[in-house]
Amino acid sequence: MAHEIxxxxxxxxxxxxxxxxxxxxxxxxxxxxxxxxxDRTKVVATPTVVSHKVDDWKVTSQKKSGRCWxxxxxxxxxxxxxxxxxxxxxxxxxxxxxxWDKFERANWFLTDIIATSDEPVDGRLxxxxxxxxxxxxxxxxxxxxxxxxxxxxxxxxMPESEASTNSxxxxxxLCAVLHIGALxxxxxxxxxxxxxxxxxxxxxxxxxxxKILVVCLGEPPVRFNWQWRDDEGNFHRDxxxxxxxxxxxxxxxxxxxxxxxxxxPRPENPKGSMETVEHLGNVVGGRxxxxxxxxxxxxxxxxxxxxxxxxxxxxxxxxxxxxxxxLGFFVTGIHDYDGLFDVDFSSTKLERVRSGESAMDHAxxxxxxxxxxxxx
Numbered sequence: 001m002a003h004e005i006x007x008x009x010x011x012x013x014x015x016x017x018x019x020x021x022x023x024x025x026x027x028x029x030x031x032x033x034x035x036x037x038x039d040r041t042k043v044v045a046t047p048t049v050v051s052h053k054v055d056d057w058k059v060t061s062q063k064k065s066g067r068c069w070x071x072x073x074x075x076x077x078x079x080x081x082x083x084x085x086x087x088x089x090x091x092x093x094x095x096x097x098x099x100w101d102k103f104e105r106a107n108w109f110l111t112d113i114i115a116t117s118d119e120p121v122d123g124r125l126x127x128x129x130x131x132x133x134x135x136x137x138x139x140x141x142x143x144x145x146x147x148x149x150x151x152x153x154x155x156x157x158m159p160e161s162e163a164s165t166n167s168x169x170x171x172x173x174l175c176a177v178l179h180i181g182a183l184x185x186x187x188x189x190x191x192x193x194x195x196x197x198x199x200x201x202x203x204x205x206x207x208x209x210x211k212i213l214v215v216c217l218g219e220p221p222v223r224f225n226w227q228w229r230d231d232e233g234n235f236h237r238d239x240x241x242x243x244x245x246x247x248x249x250x251x252x253x254x255x256x257x258x259x260x261x262x263x264x265p266r267p268e269n270p271k272g273s274m275e276t277v278e279h280l281g282n283v284v285g286g287r288x289x290x291x292x293x294x295x296x297x298x299x300x301x302x303x304x305x306x307x308x309x310x311x312x313x314x315x316x317x318x319x320x321x322x323x324x325x326x327l328g329f330f331v332t333g334i335h336d337y338d339g340l341f342d343v344d345f346s347s348t349k350l351e352r353v354r355s356g357e358s359a360m361d362h363a364x365x366x367x368x369x370x371x372x373x374x375x376x
Contacts, residue, residue, distance in 0.1 A: 034324065042331045042334045043327065043329055052368060052369050055367040057090075063166065065098075068364065069139060069363040070097055072363045073365075076253075076313075076365050077147075078091065081252070086232065094164070095155075095164045095217050096153050102209070106178055106205075117190070133174075134175055147251075151247040151248075153243050158217075170212065170217075174209060178205065181201075185202065220243075222242065223240050224241065224243075259290065260291045262292065263294065264291070265353060271293050274292055274293075276289050304369045308369065308375070312367045318362075
């Protein structure tokens with residue numbers, strides 16, 4: 001049976017127009033989809049004052065980069081560091097960990113390329129690897145791997161640069177080096193190069209990656225002098241320390257004790273099972289990417305308890321769905337698309353995950369929760 005669009009079908013669609021659609025069309029053409037679909041009652045009904053709140057510092061901005069997972073995980077650690085240092089608006093260097101993630105991720109990519117050298121270059125797997133070489137995004141376990149391997153430094157020691165706040169041009173140069181390097185590695189392996197020769201070539205490619213990163217982000221410190229005044233005006237001096245020593249003194253969190261919980265609705269992944277994503281990671285030999293599949297109500301309970309105990313909660317979510325960027329509100333139903341278009345957009349989470357309609361695309365910290373007298 002042919003599934004072509006007929007003239008009769010198009011004519012029936014023309015005939016279905018009505019005054020409500022005309023009003024919606026005029027409003028959207030003038031103001032845009034989201035402002036017209038905005039449901040004010042959802043915002044009015046959402047409290048902005050909560051019973052438990054762990055942050056009162058200035059927000060941080062990733063600007064034109066995809067470093068949300070680094071910013072949010074560093075903000076999780078920031079609450080402990082500011083208490084240790086006595087500095088309310090202290091920040092860890094996001095550029096420092098960005099550098100090491102990029103360098104490690106380049107090595108992760110080259111390691112994958114070597115491991116898949118027997119796969120066809122135009123096959124789905126190798127093309128997937130080549131198509132996702134060095135993005136900015138990441139997961140909790142990827143952040144933990146970087147912090148545990150390289151430590152942390154204050155923002156003053158390795159501040160932001162134009163390339164860290166607008167990473168696209170830097171990423172383009174890194175991808176160019178890695179794309180060509182990947183092909184040359186495959187060619188060398190196909191020509192019978194020894195493991196030592198392949199590894200030498202891998203290190204040469206990484207040396208070029210290092211050059212680009214140093215020019216764009218600066219050279220990460222091995223040791224640095226750290227002294228500061230707290231918010232009371234008192235002077236403190238740590239002297240010359242390493243990034244690991246700084247983290248141990250002022251980070252105050254054993255990251256190996258934390259794990260990501262996820263609410264995966266797919267029946268093939270039962271609650272209580274550990275999940276992972278093949279080829280996802282950044283540090284070879286680092287922490288594996290793992291998620292414990294748990295009921296969403298249990299995740300909410302644990303997150304609320306952690307916030308009530310004075311600790312922020314790192315989380316990832318699909319913010320493309322119920323989010324109003326102008327107001328900064330993340331509320332289910334904040335846009336009434338059903339009413340605007342007269343189309344039923346309803347779906348289950350399982351359907352959205354299966355179809356690719358929904359996926360985690362942003363990471364943030366929970367810093368507040370509203371609990372009643374019974375703690376619920």
